[in-house]
Amino acid sequence: MRVLIVVPALNEESGLPPLLSELRAVAGRDGSSVEIVVIDDASTDRTADVARDHGARVVRLCRNLGIGGAVQTGLRLALREGFDCAVQMDGDGQHPPSELGKLLAAIQSPNPPDIVVGSRYLQREGFQSTLPRRVGSGWLGWVLGIVTGEKTTDPTSGYRVYGRRALRLFNWSYPHDYPEPEALVLAKVAGLRVAEVPVTMKERQGGASSISVLHAPYYMLKVTAAILLAYARSWHRIEPRTL
Amino acid sequence: MQQAEQYWIFAAFCCVVATLLLRLVLRERITLQSSLWVFFSLAALVVLAVVPDLTTSIAHAMGFALPSNFFFAIAIGALALLHVHTLVTLSRTEVRSIALTQELGLLREKLDRIAREDSPGDPPRVPKPSRDGAPPAAPTKTDVLHGRT
Numbered sequence: 001m002r003v004l005i006v007v008p009a010l011n012e013e014s015g016l017p018p019l020l021s022e023l024r025a026v027a028g029r030d031g032s033s034v035e036i037v038v039i040d041d042a043s044t045d046r047t048a049d050v051a052r053d054h055g056a057r058v059v060r061l062c063r064n065l066g067i068g069g070a071v072q073t074g075l076r077l078a079l080r081e082g083f084d085c086a087v088q089m090d091g092d093g094q095h096p097p098s099e100l101g102k103l104l105a106a107i108q109s110p111n112p113p114d115i116v117v118g119s120r121y122l123q124r125e126g127f128q129s130t131l132p133r134r135v136g137s138g139w140l141g142w143v144l145g146i147v148t149g150e151k152t153t154d155p156t157s158g159y160r161v162y163g164r165r166a167l168r169l170f171n172w173s174y175p176h177d178y179p180e181p182e183a184l185v186l187a188k189v190a191g192l193r194v195a196e197v198p199v200t201m202k203e204r205q206g207g208a209s210s211i212s213v214l215h216a217p218y219y220m221l222k223v224t225a226a227i228l229l230a231y232a233r234s235w236h237r238i239e240p241r242t243l
Numbered sequence: 244m245q246q247a248e249q250y251w252i253f254a255a256f257c258c259v260v261a262t263l264l265l266r267l268v269l270r271e272r273i274t275l276q277s278s279l280w281v282f283f284s285l286a287a288l289v290v291l292a293v294v295p296d297l298t299t300s301i302a303h304a305m306g307f308a309l310p311s312n313f314f315f316a317i318a319i320g321a322l323a324l325l326h327v328h329t330l331v332t333l334s335r336t337e338v339r340s341i342a343l344t345q346e347l348g349l350l351r352e353k354l355d356r357i358a359r360e361d362s363p364g365d366p367p368r369v370p371k372p373s374r375d376g377a378p379p380a381a382p383t384k385t386d387v388l389h390g391r392t
Contacts, residue, residue, distance in 0.1 A: 039348070057356070059348040065341055073345045080349075176341065 001032045001108060004083040005100075006074025008067055009091035010041040013050045016091055020054035023097045030104060037077060038091065039070040047091075067158070068176035075174065079167040086167060088160045095159040099199040103161045106197045114166045114192035117152075117184075118159035118199035125200045136220050140181050143224055147231045148188040153196060155181040166192055175230060178223045182230040189234035254292035261285045277332065284321055 005023060009016060020036065027034035038051035042064040051058045059073055071088055078086035085107050089095040099118060106116040121137065140155045158180055162170065169190050175182035187194055264281060267273045291298045291314070302313030 037352075057352060059352045061344050061348045063340075063344055065344055069341050069345065073348055076345060077349055077352075 001085070001104075002083045003027075003032045003034045003085055003087060003104065004074070004078040004081070005034060005036045005087045005089065006039060006071060006078065007036065007051075007056070007089055007091045008039045008041060008070035008074065009043065009047050009051070010064070010070075011043045011045045011047060012091040013043070013045045013047050015093045016047060016050050017054055019091060019093050019097070020051065020056055023100075024055060026097045026100060030101060030108075032104065035083075037074055039073050041065060041067075041070040066176060068174055068179035071158075071179060072170060072174035072176075075162060075167055075170045078162075079164075079171045083167075084164065086162045088158055088162070090158050094201050094203070096200065096202055099159070099201075102197050102199060103159070106195055107161045107163055112163060113195035114163045115184075115187055115194045116161040117154060117157050117194060117196045118201075119154035119157055119196040120199060120201045121153040122196055122198035125198070132216050136216060139220060140223060140227070143227050144181060144184060147185060147227060150188065150194065152184060152194075155184060157201075159199060159201070175226075178226045181223055181227055185227055185230040186234050189231065250292040250295055254289045257285045257288045257292065280325070280328065 005027070007016075007019070016038065020038075023036055027036070035057060036055070037057040037059060038047070040048040040051065040058055040060045042061050048058045048060050059077065061070065061073065065073075074088070075086050085104075087100065087103065089097075089100075095118070103116050103118055106113065121134070137154060137156055141152045144150075144152045144155050166187060169187065169192065170183065173186065175186065184194060261282060264273070264278055264285075268275050268278055295310075298314065299310045302310040305313060307313035307316070
């Protein structure tokens with residue numbers, strides 16, 4: 001199985017070296033052929049050089065596209081180069097490479113889902129995030145459950161594996177505003193199967209979150225509206241048979 | 244009479260705006276296609292300013308008691324439409340810009356990879372003419388891709 005690990009990164013020169021070293025150590029243990037690509041989202045530090053020095057492929061974006069645009073770049077690369085699946089993981093060290101095996105095992109199961117989401121709330125082990133974030137995640141999971149009809153415990157998790165059908169879908173269209181929850185809506189409307197796997201996560205090792213406590217309620221409101229709009233829009237645009 | 248003079252001033256103002264717009268089109272600061280809509284609106288305003296009775300007739304026909312109310316309602320509606328049109332154009336441009344940025348990034352990565360395979364450990368070579376007048380070495384795959392031939 002050919003696996004492409006996509007690491008979107010913005011000014012992560014301090015967080016990338018330990019992550020890439022650990023990834024190198026654990027990647028391919030199950031016999032898979034693993035490549036790592038860092039999507040440098042127009043960083044102003046040495047993110048690209050650091051990634052290259054640690055053996056990763058580097059795609060440098062000439063302007064900042066945000067997490068959605070960066071991830072879609074990696075997914076497009078995976079689809080074009082014929083990878084069987086693509087793993088999305090953050091470059092700030094929140095997603096331990098040691099958990100990668102669980103996600104890849106799920107996507108290689110006999111009846112594999114199209115998307116595997118690593119959930120930190122399924123077994124409640126490891127770093128559980130702050131209370132406001134947990135409340136927010138619970139709310140978004142509830143909204144997603146109503147919209148898609150399936151329970152989602154960690155809708156904002158960015159630790160995911162995409163199979164070939166998901167790669168084709170997201171090559172065509174990937175949400176840019178609030179990509180993680182919106183992508184689940186898109187996948188559901190397209191008829192893709194999404195599964196959650198329990199993983200442990202860590203606190204971010206570097207950089208700062210783009211969502212402050214003051215902005216959290218506004219963020220929740222926007223994401224809720226985005227989920228509902230994404231659902232309405234997807235029904236108009238998606239033709240599942242083409243995937 | 245006083246009212247007609249004021250309208251002529253407004254018509255002249257519209258013509259000045261149209262001239263400024265035309266200059267921007269000629270300098271290729273804005274495209275003709277995107278500015279046509281504004282040209283037509285200005286032309287309509289000039290007609291209404293020059294023939295005020297026409298405004299009154301249309302306003303009454305559409306149920307407006309005062310021509311000024313009709314004028315402001317049309318202006319607000321036109322500005323709202325213009326805003327939506329601008330939003331659509333901006334969004335389309337943003338989507339294309341994102342796609343182009345991604346393509347550029349992917350192509351650069353491919354180019355860098357080919358360059359490293361072509362001359363591992365060395366920076367890409369640039370063919371230079373030799374001192375004895377011999378033709379430069381045949382361009383490498385990297386040179387071709389970088390447009391150095």
